[in-house]
Amino acid sequence: MKKHLVFATVLSCHLASLSVVAVVQASGAPQGLRAEAALPSRHPHVVQDALRFCEPKPGFWVDLGAGRGQVAIPLIEATDNPVVMIDPDAPAMAKGLALAREKGLADHLFAIVGVAEELPLPDNSVDLLVSRGSIFFWDDAPKGLREVYRVLRPGGKAYIGGGAGSGYPRWAAEKLVEGRRARLEGDDAPRWRRFVELRRPEQMRQWAEAAELPDFKVMGQGAISADDPDVGQGVWVLFEKPEG
Numbered sequence: 001m002k003k004h005l006v007f008a009t010v011l012s013c014h015l016a017s018l019s020v021v022a023v024v025q026a027s028g029a030p031q032g033l034r035a036e037a038a039l040p041s042r043h044p045h046v047v048q049d050a051l052r053f054c055e056p057k058p059g060f061w062v063d064l065g066a067g068r069g070q071v072a073i074p075l076i077e078a079t080d081n082p083v084v085m086i087d088p089d090a091p092a093m094a095k096g097l098a099l100a101r102e103k104g105l106a107d108h109l110f111a112i113v114g115v116a117e118e119l120p121l122p123d124n125s126v127d128l129l130v131s132r133g134s135i136f137f138w139d140d141a142p143k144g145l146r147e148v149y150r151v152l153r154p155g156g157k158a159y160i161g162g163g164a165g166s167g168y169p170r171w172a173a174e175k176l177v178e179g180r181r182a183r184l185e186g187d188d189a190p191r192w193r194r195f196v197e198l199r200r201p202e203q204m205r206q207w208a209e210a211a212e213l214p215d216f217k218v219m220g221q222g223a224i225s226a227d228d229p230d231v232g233q234g235v236w237v238l239f240e241k242p243e244g
């Protein structure tokens with residue numbers, strides 16, 4: 001309970017200075033992402049994969065690059081464990097907090113304004129860190145991954161990447177991939193190519209190696225394949241800080 005109070009205080013300090021908010025992604029996002037929002041939500045499926053791969057201990061859980069808490073809220077609903085969101089976009093997190101309040105989860109969701117590259121958390125403190133759809137926007141992905149490793153508690157795990165989740169309906173995953181393939185040839189092709197490039201497993205491996213993570217596993221075949229049996233559409237890196 002004490003931990004909850006600390007983070008509530010942190011949030012109120014940051015919300016007092018909402019005027020200096022870094023809203024990161026609007027400018028670089030390719031056209032057509034909005035069409036994807038009409039498909040079923042991918043977040044609950046990602047939550048199920050994260051829980052299956054990480055088998056987290058109850059404790060201090062973080063959703064990094066949380067946005068409006070699209071992962072954090074279903075994660076709380078699935079487990080009843082509190083979650084702290086971290087994101088530079090304070091207004092987005094404020095929307096997540098409002099939604100959590102409406103759902104009766106106000107005492108389970110907290111927020112800190114911050115970036116992956118400089119996590120506002122102590123060493124060895126986090127039991128589970130999940131991050132969906134965010135690493136592709138970080139200014140320095142290896143630095144962010146090093147920071148994640150620093151804050152993990154021994155035995156803590158991180159699941160970072162982007163995608164729809166292995167339980168996402170096959171028809172919807174196919175529609176998502178088809179739409180992206182078509183857009184690679186469309187009006188906004190250069191931005192879509194960049195979008196796909198950043199979400200390749202080779203890119204994720206390169207970031208993890210540059211971060212000098214002692215051990216990690218890259219999963220998924222990227223933005224335009226739903227063929228990976230473990231994670232479905234997308235790409236992820238999974239790692240743990242060893243005990244002792």
Ligand SMILES: C[S@@+](CC[C@H](N)C(=O)[O-])C[C@H]1O[C@@H](n2cnc3c(N)ncnc32)[C@H](O)[C@@H]1O
Pocket residue numbers: 023024025064065066067068069070071086087088089092114115116117131132133134135137138139
């Ligand atoms: C596409 S949204 C993903 C939101 C949510 N996690 C989801 O799965 O829908 C990307 C989020 O990453 C955040 N972000 C951008 N740069 C970041 C950084 N350096 N560290 C942490 N989060 C960052 C953005 O503010 C944004 O909320």
